[in-house]
Amino acid sequence: MKTINTTFRLTAVAAAMLAAYGSAFAEDDDLKALTKPDSSISVGAGYWTNDRPQQGIFDGMRDDHGYALIDADVVKRDDATGTWxxxxxxxxxxxSRKISVEVQQxxxxxxxxNYSRIPRENPLEIRSGIRGVGSERMTISGAGTNALPFHDVDLATYRDLIHVGFSKNLLKDFDLKLSFKNEEKNGSRHWGLGSAALFVAEPIDSTTQQLDVTLEYTGEKLQLAGGYAGSWYRNKNDMVCAGVKVNNNPVNCLTATGSASSPSSTPLSLPLDNEAHQFFLNAGYAFTPSTRGTLKVSRSVATQDETIPSIGLAGVNAPFVGAPHKLDGEIVTSLVELGLSSRPTSKLSLNANLRYHDVDDNTPLATFVDVPATRTSPRVIVHNTPHSNETKSGKFEASYLLPERFKLIGGVDFKDQDRSAPKFLDERYVPFAESIEETTYRLQLRRSMSETVNGSVAFLHSTRDGSVRVTPHDPHIFDAINPLHIADRTRNKWRMSLDWTPAEAFSMQFNVEDSHDDYAREDGRPWGLKDGRATLVSxxxxxAFSDKWELTGWASHDVTRAKQLAGRWDRVTEIFEMSKDAKLEDRGNSVGLGLRGALTSKLKIGADVQWTRTESSYDEDTQLSGLGGLQATYPSDTTGFRATGARLPDIENTLTRVSMFARYAIRKNADVQLDLIHERWKTDDWTWNFANGSDFTYGTTTDGTVVSNKPKQTANFIGARYIYKFQ
Structure with missing residues (x-):
């Protein structure tokens, strides 16, 4: 038998065929990965060695016990019907679990x-004799003969959210979308009476619902989306009654005794039921292939008309005769927004936007507090303060492609807001701006310096002015206060970014931001913020050492500074008593390293190290005026004008976290994974301490509740998982 050897030579045609269909084979692999993605189920257990109340806020594992580790990601597709x-x-x-189920043809x-549960456990340790936490009636600890036995009080809230949605293609270009959310919030939250140093827990038991109905049209040039959005808030609790049990008599807000300034029990109103309804229309139209316009229109009405729960109280907590039974609150919000984008040439792009937003508060003006005058005190009247504002804003941006791969982007943003002011002069304690204008200019330069380096630098300059200010009830004193949210301000901000990829194995991103705020005080208003500074470097x-080993790292440094001048006046005589010139600073530093690699074809390992430190400092220079009743409450030097008490100490928080894992493939479609974590968090936060370092205590002669935090929290975690993969 004759042996025939056939040799195929790579001709030009064969090379072309291979180039065309070789990539198609790779695309087939990508298509398979998209249409037949991997699914996995992970089951395991883990254990934390110590309590971690601070970091446990974020992952739901606060206590020192075992936890079930269960995760699943399943994706299936029916090729016959195209259903996912x-x-x-x-x-x-x-x-802190989440579940999502989706079916899409x-x-x-x-x-x-979708279902999610979000816990929020209070990290503080609370020892109190309070009774009734979680209900609307609470008995405060008390002191002396009225003291109650102390116990640990654990406060936490839980949000259970169910979100369901449905979409249907009605016609060729029409789609209907329905969405409904129901959130149940339960638990108790740290609270207080406000008028006295007494510990109270706010009971949480509310429901928030939201319904969205949208009809969409998608045409070649015209796109429309319009519909309805509604929300409803219902609170099953309406009022808290809190007081100290005296001589074994139950706390009773309905017929409280005592005096108006010191009742035997105190009622506190909780958030009232409310609802809102909105109709909206969004549109987009392509005038030409390079020019497109957009339109947004909406109108919503929010109302609150529940009966005020304190209206039925008697005794010293009874409302005055003629007090309104309801707020009858109504806020109407209107929005119109126009946008236009165009690319008239290959190098020039333009974007413009105009926006009108009107918030019309139609809530009736009414008297809610009316305390008659006495021999020693004047009559006190307090009204509600409906607040409306009308905002006209817009922006324009242009970008132009320059030679040498430069791109210049410039823009201007403006906002003009008209605001209502409190009607009654006696209820205005600071100057109120009825008009605010703010303008921001932006300039950015980008350049693709090479195939491996890209960068940009941007500068923003903005000014905010309040042209008309309503005078407070005592212009001699309070008109000198400059409220920070409406104060005249000049802001300059720089941004710089750099992306560097010198090789396929290495890449780096570098960012710098710096901004400076200057609050004008030449108008005779020295009290308030002077200036601010914020810097971020990351x-x-x-x-990649090889195809199997990779190292990642990151670092960031941020500093936020503010200077402010604060003043204090006697509440009755309005005599100026002291000033505080403060330099406030928040500083943060973070560093992280990560390593991933494969020791063998079956064994993969990884490790991460994270270190974060934040520091807050309060450098205050306190100057006493020598007038008013406050002088005796501060130790002073020989001049009698300067407080000599120590400045507030800095607050420093540090987190160190080291985690490692090893994953071993016991079969082609099954892995086992071991996780190890060492975590150390510490703080010197003095917020819940007295000046001598002792734990904060509510009303040592009336309550006695003790609040403290755990300054050092160290814990270790070990967990094991079995991971099953399938298609």
């Missing part, structure tokens, strides 16, 4: 159901 089924479950064994219809880098 997706199920995703995160942290199913923890309080391409081009036809689909729906989803760098991220990645380096």
């Amino acid at each position: 089924f997706k199920f995703k479950g995160d942290s199913l064994g923890l309080e 391409q081009g036809n219809m689909g729906g989803f159901v 760098v991220d880098a990645r380096y």
Whole structure:
């Protein structure tokens, strides 16, 4: 038998065919990954060695015990009908769990159901004799013969959110979308009476619902989306009654005794029921292939008409005769927004936007407090303060492509707001701006310096002015206060970014931001912010040693500074008593490193190190005036004008976290993973301490509740998982 050897030579035609269809084979692999994605289920357990009340806020693992670690990500597709089924479950064994189920038939219809539970546990340690936490009636600890046995009080809130949605293609270019959210919030939150140093917990038991109905049209040039959005808030609790039990008599807000300034029990109103309804229309139209216009129109009405819960009280807590039974609150919000974008040439792009936003508070003006005058005190009248504002704003931006791969971007933003002011002169304690104008100019230069380096630098300059100010009730004193949210201000801000990829194995991103605020005081208003400064520097880098090993790292540094001048006046005589010239600063530093690699074809390992430190400082120079009753409350030097008490100490928080994992493939579609974490958090926060360092105590002669935090929290975690993968 004759052996025939056939040799194929690579001709030009064969090379062309290989170039065309070789990439198609790779695309087939990508298409398979998209249409038949991997699914996985992970089941395991973990254990924390110590309590971690601070960091446990974020991951739902606060206490020193075991936790179930269950996650799932399942994706299936029915090729015959083009229907996708997706199920995703995160942290199913923890309080902070999430579940998502979605079914979607391409081009036809689909729906989803999402559930999430968000816990928020108070990290503070509270020892109190309070009774009734979680209810509307609470008995405060008391002191002396009225003291109650102390116990640990754990405060936490839990949000359970269910979100369902449905979409349907009605016609060729029309789609209907429905969405409904229901959130139940329960628990108790740290609270207080406000008028006295007594510990109270706010009971939380409310429901928030939201309904969205949208009809969309998608044409070749015209796109429309319009519909309805509604929200409803319902609070099952309406009023808290808190007081000290005296001689075993139950706390009773309905017929409280005592005096108006010191009642035997105190009622506190909780958030009242309210609802809002909005109709909206969004549109977009392509006038030409390079020019497009947009329109947004909406109108909403928010109301609150629940009966005020304190209206039925008697005794010293009874409302005055003629007090309104309801707020009858109504706020109407209107929005109109126009946008236009165009590219008249290949190098020039233009964007413009105009926006009108009107908030019309139609709530009736009424008297809610009316305390008759006495021999020693004047009559006190307090009204509600409906607040309306009308804002006209807009922006214009142009970008132009320059030679040498430069791109210049310039723009201007403006805002003009008219605001209502409190009607009654006696109820205005600071000057109130009825008109605010703010303008921002932006200039940015970008350049693609090479295939490996890209960068940009930007500068923003903005000014804010209040042209008309309403005078407070005592212009001699309070007109010198400059409220920070409406104060005249000049802001200059720089931004710089750089992306560097010198090789496929290495990349780095570098960012710098710096801004400076100057609050004008030449108008005779020295009290308030003087100036502010904020700086942020960050760098991220990645380096691949090989196809199997990779190192990542990042670092950031931020500083925020503010200078402000604060004053204090006697409440009755309005005599100026003291000033505080403060230099406030928040500083943060963070560093992180990550390593990923494969020791063998079956064993992968990784490690991460994170270190973060934040520091807040309060440098205050206190100057006493020598007048008013406050002088005796501060130790002073020989001049009698300067407080000699020590300045507030800095607050420093530090977090160090080291985590490692190892994943071993026991089969082609199954892995086991071991996780180890060491975590150390410490603080010297004095917020809940007295000046001598002792734990804060509510009303040592009336309550006695003690609040403290754990300044050092060190814990270790070990967890193991079994991960099953399938298609």
